[in-house]
Amino acid sequence: MNVRIAIVGTGYVGLVSGACFADLGHDVICIDNDERKINALNNGCIPIYEPGLDELVSRNVKRGNLRFSVDLPGSVSGREAVFIAVGTPSHPGTDCxxxxxVMTAAEQIASNVDRFTVIVIKSTxxxxxxxxxxxxxxxxxPExxxxxxxxxxxxxxxxxAIEDFMHPDRxxxxxENEQAAVIMRRIYAPLENLGYDVLTTGIExxxxxxxxxxxxxxxxxSYIxxxxxxxxxxGADVDRVATGIGLDHRIGAAFLKAGPGWGGSCFPKDTRALKATAAEHVVPMRIVDAAIESNTQxxxxxxxxxxxxxxxSVSGKRLAVFGLTFKGQTDDxxxxxxxxxxxxLTEQGAKxxxxxxxxxAEASRLLPGLCMTASAVDAVKSADALVILTDWQQFIDCDLGELxxxxxxxxMIDLRNLFDEQTVCSKGFRHYIRVGRKSANLLGARPGLVQQKKQLSSEPLPTEIPLMLWPMPQQRPELNGPIGESKAA
Structure with missing residues (x-):
C-alpha cells in the first residue's frame, strides 16, 4: 500500500530518497525554496552528479509517482509523512x-498539516x-x-546512493508513537518484504x-x-596488510583503503558534531578526537x-592533478x-x-583561477609529475603509455594506489610513488626520451606564470583557461 510522501529539500539526500521512494511505488512530491532548482528538475535537469539518478527521476516522473514544487504549504497538505532532508552544516566557528x-522547515510543515502526519527527520x-x-x-x-x-x-x-537505498545494510x-511506527513500516515495507533489516528504536x-x-x-x-x-x-605493503586484517570478519575490508585522508559532506561535520555533543554532556571522545587530528595531519x-x-620542492614544478572531488563517482x-x-601546492609555487x-563547478569557487582541463591528456602535457588524488574509474582506464x-x-604520485608499480613503469613512467609501500625508481632518467616528449608541445611554456597557475598549451586554444564554470551546478 503506497504512502503519500513529501520531502522538504532536494539536495543529495532529499532528491535520491524521493526518487527511490517513488520507485518503490509511493506518491512523492519533493519541495525546495530554490525556484531555479525546481524548474530545472521539472525540465529533466538533475542538479547533482549521481550515477543512475537521472534515469530514476525521469522514469518516476513519467509514471506520475514523482513531482517537484516550491509550494510547501500546498505540498504537505494531505501527506501522511513529510521528510525533512535539508542541510546541517557545521555552525560557523564551532563544531556544532x-x-x-531543520527548525525552519519543521515550523513551516507543522503550520500546514491538515491530517495526522509523521514529520520525519532524514537530515543528520x-x-x-x-x-x-x-x-x-x-x-x-493546528489543534x-x-x-x-x-x-x-x-x-x-x-x-x-541508489544501490545503498534499494539494497540497504539496515x-x-x-x-515513540505507534501510529507513526505503522506509517514508517508501510513506507519501508517493499524493502522489508525483500528481507532487508528494519531496526525500530527510541528517538535518541x-x-x-x-x-x-x-x-x-x-x-x-585514519587508522589505516x-x-x-x-x-x-x-618495508611492508599497506594494501596487503589491509587485506590481511580485513579478512577477519570482526574487522571487515570496507574503509581500509589508505589515501590522502577523509573528507566530503558527512565525515568531517559529523565527527565534529559528535565531539560537540559529547563535550556538552561532559563525555570524552578521545578516539574521535584522535581521528580528527590524524586526518588533519x-x-x-x-x-x-x-x-x-x-x-x-614543488616550487616551479608543473604538476598535473587528477581528481578534485573527495572521492570518485561524485561531483562533491x-x-x-x-x-x-x-x-x-599552489602557495608553495607549483604550477x-x-x-x-x-x-x-564548485571547485572554481574554492580555487579561483584554477586551470581545469577537459581531458586527462590535456592535464599531463609537459608535466613534471602526475598526482592522483581521487579514485575515479576513468583514471584507471587511462592509457598510461599515452600519459x-x-x-x-x-x-606518478598515486595517492589512491590505483595502479601496480611494475605496470606503470612498463608503460614509460620513470618513477612511481604510492601510499603505504616503498617505491623503487625502476627506470633511470632518459634525456633523449624526455627531450622527445617536450617537442610534443608546439610552443614553449612561458617563463612567468601569473597566479602560479599552469596555463593550457596553445595547441588547442579552445581549451585555454578554466572550464569548470561550464558545468551546471
Missing amino acids: ADLHF VPVGTNREVQRVIKHCV QHMAVVASNPEFLREGS IVFGT TAELIKYAANAFLAIKI NEIADLCEIV RKYAILKKIENACSG VRESPSIDLIRA IRAYDPSSP AAYMADPV
Whole structure:
C-alpha cells in the first residue's frame, strides 16, 4: 500500500530518497525554496552528479509517482509523512551542527498539516534535535490535527546512493508513537518484504546510530592511513596488510583503503558534531578526537610526500592533478583533501593543471583561477609529475603509455594506489610513488626520451606564470583557461 510522501529539500539526500521512494511505488512530491532548482528538475535537469539518478527521476516522473514544487504549504497538505532532508552544516566557528534549516522547515510543515502526519527527520542531526522538533510541532500544529516526529537517518554513500537505498545494510527509524511506527513500516515495507533489516528504536538511539557509524568509519580510515605510514618505513605493503586484517570478519575490508585522508559532506561535520555533543554532556571522545587530528595531519604528510617526489620542492614544478572531488563517482568537493592540497601546492609555487571527470563547478569557487582541463591528456602535457588524488574509474582506464609520452618527466604520485608499480613503469613512467609501500625508481632518467616528449608541445611554456597557475598549451586554444564554470551546478 503506497504512502503519500513529501520531502522538504532536494539536495543529495532529499532528491535520491524521493526518487527511490517513488520507485518503490509511493506518491512523492519533493519541495525546495530554490525556484531555479525546481524548474530545472521539472525540465529533466538533475542538479547533482549521481550515477543512475537521472534515469530514476525521469522514469518516476513519467509514471506520475514523482513531482517537484516550491509550494510547501500546498505540498504537505494531505501527506501522511513529510521528510525533512535539508542541510546541517557545521555552525560557523564551532563544531556544532547548524540546525536553522531543520527548525525552519519543521515550523513551516507543522503550520500546514491538515491530517495526522509523521514529520520525519532524514537530515543528520545531533541527539536531542528530534525532541526539539517535537516541541516546535506541538507549538505550531493546528489543534484539530496531530503531527509527531520520527528519526530516520540515512546511510547513503555518494556514488552508490541508489544501490545503498534499494539494497540497504539496515533501515533505522526511531519514534515513540505507534501510529507513526505503522506509517514508517508501510513506507519501508517493499524493502522489508525483500528481507532487508528494519531496526525500530527510541528517538535518541536512532539519532546516535548515524553519528556513531560515520565516526567509526572515519576512525577506520585514519587508522589505516597511520598503518600506511608505518608500512613505508618498515618495508611492508599497506594494501596487503589491509587485506590481511580485513579478512577477519570482526574487522571487515570496507574503509581500509589508505589515501590522502577523509573528507566530503558527512565525515568531517559529523565527527565534529559528535565531539560537540559529547563535550556538552561532559563525555570524552578521545578516539574521535584522535581521528580528527590524524586526518588533519594527514594532509601535511601527503604534501611532504609530493615534495619529496619532486626532489624536495614543488616550487616551479608543473604538476598535473587528477581528481578534485573527495572521492570518485561524485561531483562533491566539500572538504575534499584535493582542494586543501592543491591550495597548499599552489602557495608553495607549483604550477597546476587539474582534471576531474565531473568538472565540479564548485571547485572554481574554492580555487579561483584554477586551470581545469577537459581531458586527462590535456592535464599531463609537459608535466613534471602526475598526482592522483581521487579514485575515479576513468583514471584507471587511462592509457598510461599515452600519459607518460606527453609528460616532460614521467613521474606518478598515486595517492589512491590505483595502479601496480611494475605496470606503470612498463608503460614509460620513470618513477612511481604510492601510499603505504616503498617505491623503487625502476627506470633511470632518459634525456633523449624526455627531450622527445617536450617537442610534443608546439610552443614553449612561458617563463612567468601569473597566479602560479599552469596555463593550457596553445595547441588547442579552445581549451585555454578554466572550464569548470561550464558545468551546471
